[in-house]
Amino acid sequence: MVRTRPLKxxxxxxxxxxxxxxxxxxxxxxDLAARIGAPVELAGVAVRRPARDRDGVDEALVTTDAxxxxxxxxxxVVVELIGGIEPARTxxxxxxxxxxxxxxANKALxxxxxxxxxxxAEKHGADLYFEAAVAGAIPLLRPLRxxxxxxxxxxxxxxxxxxxxxxxxRMESTGAGYGEALAEATALGYAEADPTADxxxxxxxAKAAILAGIAFHSRVRxxxxxxxxxTEVTAADIAxxxxxxxTVKLLAVxxxxxxxxxxxxxxxxxxxxxxxxxxxxxxAYNAVFVEAEAAGQLMFYGPxxxxxxxxSAVLGDLVAACRNRVTGGLGxxxxxxxxxxxxxxxxxxxxxxVSLDVVDRPGVLAQxxxxxxxxxxxxxxxxxxxxxxxxxxxxxxxxxxxxxxxxLGATVEALRRxxxxxxxxxxxxxxxxxxxxxx
Amino acid sequence: MVRTRPLKxxxxxxxxxxxxxxxxxxxxxxDLAARIGAPVELAGVAVRRPARDRDGVDEALVTTDAxxxxxxxxxxVVVELIGGIEPARTxxxxxxxxxxxxxxANKALxxxxxxxxxxxAEKHGADLYFEAAVAGAIPLLRPLRxxxxxxxxxxxxxxxxxxxxxxxxRMESTGAGYGEALAEATALGYAEADPTADxxxxxxxAKAAILAGIAFHSRVRxxxxxxxxxTEVTAADIAxxxxxxxTVKLLAVxxxxxxxxxxxxxxxxxxxxxxxxxxxxxxAYNAVFVEAEAAGQLMFYGPxxxxxxxxSAVLGDLVAACRNRVTGGLGxxxxxxxxxxxxxxxxxxxxxxVSLDVVDRPGVLAQxxxxxxxxxxxxxxxxxxxxxxxxxxxxxxxxxxxxxxxxLGATVEALRRxxxxxxxxxxxxxxxxxxxxxx
Numbered sequence: 001m002v003r004t005r006p007l008k009x010x011x012x013x014x015x016x017x018x019x020x021x022x023x024x025x026x027x028x029x030x031d032l033a034a035r036i037g038a039p040v041e042l043a044g045v046a047v048r049r050p051a052r053d054r055d056g057v058d059e060a061l062v063t064t065d066a067x068x069x070x071x072x073x074x075x076x077v078v079v080e081l082i083g084g085i086e087p088a089r090t091x092x093x094x095x096x097x098x099x100x101x102x103x104x105a106n107k108a109l110x111x112x113x114x115x116x117x118x119x120x121a122e123k124h125g126a127d128l129y130f131e132a133a134v135a136g137a138i139p140l141l142r143p144l145r146x147x148x149x150x151x152x153x154x155x156x157x158x159x160x161x162x163x164x165x166x167x168x169x170r171m172e173s174t175g176a177g178y179g180e181a182l183a184e185a186t187a188l189g190y191a192e193a194d195p196t197a198d199x200x201x202x203x204x205x206a207k208a209a210i211l212a213g214i215a216f217h218s219r220v221r222x223x224x225x226x227x228x229x230x231t232e233v234t235a236a237d238i239a240x241x242x243x244x245x246x247t248v249k250l251l252a253v254x255x256x257x258x259x260x261x262x263x264x265x266x267x268x269x270x271x272x273x274x275x276x277x278x279x280x281x282x283x284a285y286n287a288v289f290v291e292a293e294a295a296g297q298l299m300f301y302g303p304x305x306x307x308x309x310x311x312s313a314v315l316g317d318l319v320a321a322c323r324n325r326v327t328g329g330l331g332x333x334x335x336x337x338x339x340x341x342x343x344x345x346x347x348x349x350x351x352x353x354v355s356l357d358v359v360d361r362p363g364v365l366a367q368x369x370x371x372x373x374x375x376x377x378x379x380x381x382x383x384x385x386x387x388x389x390x391x392x393x394x395x396x397x398x399x400x401x402x403x404x405x406x407x408l409g410a411t412v413e414a415l416r417r418x419x420x421x422x423x424x425x426x427x428x429x430x431x432x433x434x435x436x437x438x439x
Numbered sequence: 440m441v442r443t444r445p446l447k448x449x450x451x452x453x454x455x456x457x458x459x460x461x462x463x464x465x466x467x468x469x470d471l472a473a474r475i476g477a478p479v480e481l482a483g484v485a486v487r488r489p490a491r492d493r494d495g496v497d498e499a500l501v502t503t504d505a506x507x508x509x510x511x512x513x514x515x516v517v518v519e520l521i522g523g524i525e526p527a528r529t530x531x532x533x534x535x536x537x538x539x540x541x542x543x544a545n546k547a548l549x550x551x552x553x554x555x556x557x558x559x560a561e562k563h564g565a566d567l568y569f570e571a572a573v574a575g576a577i578p579l580l581r582p583l584r585x586x587x588x589x590x591x592x593x594x595x596x597x598x599x600x601x602x603x604x605x606x607x608x609r610m611e612s613t614g615a616g617y618g619e620a621l622a623e624a625t626a627l628g629y630a631e632a633d634p635t636a637d638x639x640x641x642x643x644x645a646k647a648a649i650l651a652g653i654a655f656h657s658r659v660r661x662x663x664x665x666x667x668x669x670t671e672v673t674a675a676d677i678a679x680x681x682x683x684x685x686t687v688k689l690l691a692v693x694x695x696x697x698x699x700x701x702x703x704x705x706x707x708x709x710x711x712x713x714x715x716x717x718x719x720x721x722x723a724y725n726a727v728f729v730e731a732e733a734a735g736q737l738m739f740y741g742p743x744x745x746x747x748x749x750x751s752a753v754l755g756d757l758v759a760a761c762r763n764r765v766t767g768g769l770g771x772x773x774x775x776x777x778x779x780x781x782x783x784x785x786x787x788x789x790x791x792x793v794s795l796d797v798v799d800r801p802g803v804l805a806q807x808x809x810x811x812x813x814x815x816x817x818x819x820x821x822x823x824x825x826x827x828x829x830x831x832x833x834x835x836x837x838x839x840x841x842x843x844x845x846x847l848g849a850t851v852e853a854l855r856r857x858x859x860x861x862x863x864x865x866x867x868x869x870x871x872x873x874x875x876x877x878x
Contacts, residue, residue, distance in 0.1 A: 150754020315589020329768025
């Protein structure tokens with residue numbers, strides 16, 4: 001089914017990922033043609049600064065007129081790697097209107113405006129693929145959208161931001177504080193000069209919104225995702241986790257409520273047992289656990305970022321979009337038929353690790369325990385240790401059973417008000433307690 | 440795009456997997472219809488023994504006339520879960536001739552006759568999906584065929600047989616011998632009454648053939664796969680591996696030669712470092728490592744067998760095949776354009792762990808080392824320990840650097856012929872030495 005007219009691809013953005021896409025399209029041209037059933041060629045590359053030297057990209061293809069490129073009329077697939085909301089959104093819409101399919105890695109735009117993009121793709125009979133938007137090179141969205149299309153996903157639990165995983169891994173392995181570990185990540189190129197999007201959890205939250213929407217066949221917006229970053233995580237938190245046989249990871253957690261009538265999506269630091277496969281994910285790697293009714297527990301692991309890995313995901317989508325052009329097929333569109341509402345964070349059911357600085361005298365532990373009981377929160381373990389100092393301070397560390405986040409939050413508030421409690425040293429959620437087949 | 444005529448599915452085989460497929464088609468009917476864009480119904484179930492009670496399957500649908508069912512003319516998708524070569528092959532061919540698409544979990548048939556099946560599918564414009572044939576519920580073939588379609592896969596390294604992993608895991612964790620661990624696997628239902636296909640590596644070899652064919656876009660037949668089972672693995676082998684910081688796994692290894700001009704595929708027990716993610720795969724779980732040029736190292740992990748997990752994979756394929764019926768699309772067919780030849784085992788480059796019983800006197804270690812050198816095999820570590828017995832025996836344990844399997848095999852043969860060597864206690868390949876981001 002090889003046809004002679006080449007498929008034409010417009011590349012928007014030629015940075016770390018885009019330059020790798022351009023390179024691989026050249027070096028793998030023979031393989032791509034065989035796999036697609038037609039040759040594929042780079043028809044134009046839109047950039048902001050044309051003067052910059054771009055190894056391996058034909059200068060004649062470079063333009064600053066992105067809008068003109070996507071609207072040329074002869075483009076089969078537009079690959080959008082600019083990122084951010086505008087001008088990416090306008091360019092993608094223009095691409096669909098010109099009859100092109102779109103491959104994008106733009107998680108922020110998808111999390112904010114996914115439904116409108118999907119609607120435009122459907123209206124024009126085009127494809128919208130975005131594997132690279134979540135977990136870089138790891139094939140995750142295609143398995144969720146297609147391989148698990150006959151199953152019921154109940155939970156997605158993952159490490160989806162490489163920068164924060166690198167920082168937390170360094171804190172874990174060296175005992176460093178947050179600032180020191182972040183400085184190392186920046187020096188090594190794992191964190192950007194302005195790390196806000198990563199360390200405050202915005203990047204992971206956008207990915208959580210995309211994952212939850214796909215997993216639960218519902219619309220989940222960025223605003224629906226509860227978000228906490230890692231800037232408050234201390235070396236003491238990580239040492240405390242270690243005492244419980246846990247480590248601290250920034251997790252994206254998407255869950256179907258037990259009654260099946262709603263879903264939740266959240267991003268926050270959490271303790272997970274060292275025996276959990278996610279605990280072993282080091283440096284800037286990503287990994288995502290998926291729990292489905294029939295399939296059971298699946299894990300997907302790999303590089304979550306980087307030019308070449310992300311380009312691999314983009315090219316996989318590019319081959320799919322091109323193949324559909326050749327065969328007349330169409331990839332899966334938005335699937336939001338289930339229309340499950342997103343519950344607020346207070347309704348999430350989870351476990352807490354609470355560390356309290358208290359007065360060291362008989363009865364204080366019982367008094368704290370009563371506060372938990374009064375809020376309907378059951379305690380799994382409690383440990384009291386004297387500080388050994390003359391001022392008589394002691395520490396009470398509690399790990400709870402599962403309860404709503406609202407009840408846990410109210411419990412902590414009430415503990416703060418006890419005059420025997422000097423302060424709440426830390427609170428952290430505990431996840432991943434289900435047994436698995438991996439040690 | 441919902442249409443009213445339901446898609447009709449014929450199910451061939453209603454055992455452990457088939458009964459779960461039938462159950463999920465009923466309980467998930469609403470979701471399947473929404474995801475496909477049309478309702479889907481079970482039109483017939485072909486079985487050998489109709490009298491058996493089948494929970495949840497309408498008796499009126501059950502037939503012993505499988506050939507009649509697939510040739511009815513109104514079947515959209517045939518799901519083949521009989522297994523084995525015949526009558527499965529004839530029925531699948533008949534299904535294509537009647538215009539149906541086919542979903543199968545039949546690894547033996549695909550490894551033996553894949554090209555003919557793909558040709559029949561292509562001739563009739565139908566789909567052939569087989570995700571469930573390799574690694575059960577783990578989405579692996581779709582990611583390899585589609586997500587990595589723009590990348591170059593260099594290596595696939597995996598645990599693809601749950602029974603043997605269970606046996607080796609038990610040997611590792613309890614110190615039991617092979618026979619005892621197999622008996623436990625049988626008692627717990629992880630091994631069949633006749634475990635030959637699993638323990639001799641036939642099942643894993645069929646999966647390796649399928650994986651290698653897909654990964655390298657070439658044809659790899661079952662006969663091309665070097666195969667060794669786990670029946671010769673002893674408790675001493677596992678104890679020896681532990682001394683090196685390794686564990687023993689039955690691995691399927693598919694590799695592109697360094698010059699890119701040929702590929703190899705093999706199944707054998709191998710030592711892998713405890714730090715390698717595959718070392719942590721316990722019980723009957725499966726996991727597959729994929730190394731691609733741009734994507735880097737990816738891992739896919741999950742239940743490799745079982746009724747519900749395998750049914751999940753079947754249903755994912757069923758949704759894809761049905762969607763294509765609705766949209767007029769066609770899934771990827773056979774991709775064997777690269778036509779890379781399969782090299783024999785002797786050309787595989789790997790490492791060996793060799794344990795020798797030798798005479799305990801000066802010069803023997805040097806004599807052994809000379810044999811390695813004479814065959815061009817470089818030694819990484821050598822360790823000599825006296826047995827402490829009066830007869831003066833000693834043990835020499837060698838781990839080699841990478842060399843061809845032929846050179847390693849010839850080295851071991853030559854060692855056997857030394858009169859200072861009482862015997863070769865064990866030889867085992869060592870894999871998975873590349874660093875990864877997981878501890």
